[in-house]
Amino acid sequence: MMSHVDFDDYLLQMTVWWRSLFPLCYILSCVQLYCASSQVPQKAKYNYSLRLTRLTRTGVQRLLNTYNEQQLGNKDFENRSLRLSSLPLLSTEFDSWLRLTDWERLRTASWDLHTYWDMLERKRKQLEGAEGEQMAGQQGQSTMTLLQSIKNIQLDLRDLMKQVSFQMSHMNSSSVNPTASTPSQNPPPSYQPPSNLTWASRVEGYIILRDLNLYLIKLARDFLLLASKIQL
Structure with a gap:
């Protein structure tokens, strides 16, 4: 006891x-x-990027219709055979797409978004220069509205670029592969500009917006996959 x-x-x-x-x-x-709290914000950031991508695509779709109507005379203009070699590739083999690391996926997105932003900037300046002497009356107002819509899309793309850059900066550096994929390369363009350079420039704008619309679908799938890989 x-x-x-x-x-x-x-x-x-x-x-x-x-x-x-x-x-x-x-x-x-x-x-x-x-550990749990560090995962929640990262998943939330991917989901936010996904929503922003979808909203941006909605804006691009509206802009494409407006651009076609004002610059090409037909809002339903479509020609999928036209290509620009300076734009990112839209098609990727499914297995190759799945094998991409998170770092490769984000880095490629950063390159591609910068490419589209630069192409829109060049096209916007071309439109400003070409229409500068005709900025009067209803036609001038329509052109100004179109230019502002392009700027709005550029702002959305810039927000997406910032999101991608932030996500890359917080990714574990040990997972970075120094021999990761190189920027997208396209095959030679199948589109030969017509003799009327003004028309060729207008059609080029259509191709940029058309491919951007399709690219944002691809980018949305990337963010959806990245978010789904984070298990809580």
């Missing part, structure tokens, strides 16, 4: 033991909470 003194010693030892165990439990709990 345990004496009163032995029982007091036993209680003292148990108290010391629990006090030593409590900080360890607390630390483990904090680590678990930190």
